[in-house]
Amino acid sequence: MQTLVTTALPYANGQLHLGHLLEAIQADIFVRFLRQSGQPTLFLAGDDAHGTAIMISAEKQGISPETLIDNVQKSHVADFKNFLISFDHYHTTHSPENRELSALIYTRLQERGDISTRTITQAYDPVAELFLPDRYIRGTCPKCKTPDQYGDNCEVCGTTYSPTDLIDPVSAISGAKPVPRESEHYFFHLEHYTEFLQHYIQTAERLQPEVANKLQEWFHEGLKPWDISRDAPYFGFEIPDAPGKYFYVWLDAPVGYLACLAHFAKTHPDYSLEQYWAPESQTAIHHFIGKDIVYFHALFWPAMLQGAQFRTPSALHVHGYLTINGQKMSKSRGTFITAEHFAEHINPETLRYYFATKLSNHVEDIDLNLSDFMLRVNSDLVGKYVNLASRSAGFITKHFNGQLAPLLHDPALFAEAQAIRDTLETLYKTHEYGKAMREIMGLADRANQYIDHEKPWARIKTEGATETVQAICTQGLNLFRLLTLYLKPVLPETAGRVETFLQIPPLTWQDAEHPLLAHAIAPFTPLLTRITPEAIEALCPPPA
Incomplete structure (x- = not known):
């Protein structure tokens, strides 16, 4: 089945911060897992580029709104690239495609009697x-x-x-x-869709249960008409046949999901808007969003789509807020960290891993405790994961000319490592990344305990034990290869370096089925370095 994944559209009025990255990383891990499993997956997003705030900000800077949103989009694209977010296309809501689709949706709703004025x-x-x-x-x-x-x-x-x-x-x-x-x-008459929306939000696996329950509050109060217009001066799209009236940003912003695909399809003929968004489409569509915009995505958006004869999203994956050191992000407290600033001081992949250890399929706020972040990364990724490779590879290079043994030393342990693949597949599919990371690090512990028990550094000194040492270190590197495969959705850049080190094609989920034996590897080079207290200190700007 083809899958379309989107994140919410960042507002084109400033730099990305770590809160934006929480959502982007959560979605990207899911996308990379699907692709690694061989499932065709399209990953789209863009900037939300309309509204009074952009108009005013541009005026203060002495530039046009168009120049402002163009500059901001470039910075957003660079930040997402730094954090290895694998968008197929990143667009903007200020586009001809979005203007056309917003007008089309509005006109269809108007023809149905869903639009009125007062x-x-x-x-x-x-x-x-x-x-x-x-x-x-x-x-x-x-x-x-x-x-x-x-x-x-x-x-x-x-x-x-x-x-x-x-x-x-x-x-x-x-x-x-x-x-x-x-x-x-x-006004858009949301109340016309009460019965449809009740069924929509209660469909199995559409929403987390706590989100579906929270949305019932709106039905208890009764759905009401939604104001979809704003008056000039306003930066946005003028409503058809309504001079001086503009679409409220929250009407044309989600239409940006369709517009991004429409723009992408112009240069990719194998894709089309109808393929994903036509009423009969069987494509899976996943929106990743924050809990602050649930109402727009779970009520207004599906009602608009239904009325305008488009299909609705398959699932909404809602996450909580991000705090830093237990506090709301704030410039005055020194806890407002931009994506650009983080990447200047610390490897972005380490944040991907830390967020993964915290993320679940529940709507829970996540705290980036910087001391815990440093300890967790240094312990898990450097002390357990990378260390397993470094302590095994040296023997293979020095004593065996880079050649892995033809047999494993402990096939039962390798089979145990293979056996968690199905568990991890389920955890990745259901966005239980924290549980997946615990499973993976549990395997890393067992692999390191194996090396500690077998002591290849001592055995190599024993006459006639060289073949055993080769098999032990081959075992260690095969366990490391499985760990890399399992971590690849989270650490794609490191996985790429591991593939080069092991001299293998890009790892897929199916590669867990067989060990790597009688194979030449390259000399080992450091894959990740420890985070230092100095880097953490540089990360936190002084309070404003």
Whole structure:
């Protein structure tokens, strides 16, 4: 079966941070596992490039929004490349394909009677001369009285409210007091899809159970029409036949999943939009998203697709937030780490591994404890995994001219290592990466214990034991090869270096079936180095 995998689209208004990478790495491990198993898999994403925030940021920088999003996209692509995210294509929502598809979906919904208009009252900045999104209004929380809070929720007490509830509200753009002003807006009648959505979210394996249960809160309150328009000035796509009215960013952003494929297909004739998104398509479609955007992806998005005669995603994989040293990422606390900054100081593959040890199929927040990160990487990857190869390869090169033995020393141990393949396959498929890493490191422990017990460094001094030493070290390197195969979705670059060292083709999941025997290998060179306290210190910028 063909599979399409997407991540949420990062907002084109700044650098990627480690929170973005958590999701990208989670999805990439899944994609690499599928490909390693021989399953055709297409991996797409792009930048979410519309909205008031981009318009305002570009104005502050003295550049056009188009220049801003182009610059940001280049930096995002470079960051994802550094962290070995294997996208087949990375596009943008500010594209002709997305404009056309957004208009098509809107028109089909309109023809079904799912679109209506009504006049609403909004906060307006009389100085900047624009309607203010809730996040661009600041004031004192009406509940806990904390000053300088957003117009939709308080970061201190967690209360949600309307901007009109704020005490002494001001525009975050000009500092002026917002004034109420009426405007006609366009609404999508989400409530028309209540029965469809109830069935959709309760379909087996579509969502994690805790996510499906949380979504029931929306049905208890009753689904309501969704405001899909914004007033000029606004950076985005104008609604057809509605001058001065623009699609709200959350309408055209998910359409970007389709637009990215449409753009990719223009230069890849074996692919088409219909192949993946037509109503009758049997392709598996997986969205990886954060828990903060579940409502858009599990309710609004499938309803739009259903009404516009496209198929809906097979599964949504929802993850929690990332904290650093137990705290929310914050420049003021020195815990806001960009992808670029991390890659300057520490091997990005080590973060892939650490995230993998923490990830499960549950919606759990993940903490990047930097001390634990250093200890875990140094112990698992350097002390167990790489060490197994280094302590075996030297003997093969020095005493046997790089030639592996024709037989294993302990076939039962190799069979035990082979036997966990099916378990790992299930764990990777179900996104239980933490459990998979524990299985793999358990095997690394047993492999190192085997070398410790057999002591090739002592046996080589015994006359007539050379063939046994060759078999022992061949055993060690075959266990290392299996560990590499199992870790390859997480450590693709290291796996590539191992393939060069062992002088073998790219490892596939089927290569676990047979050992590597009577085969010449290259001299061993270091594969990974330890993370130092100095690197961790350099990673954390001083508080802003």
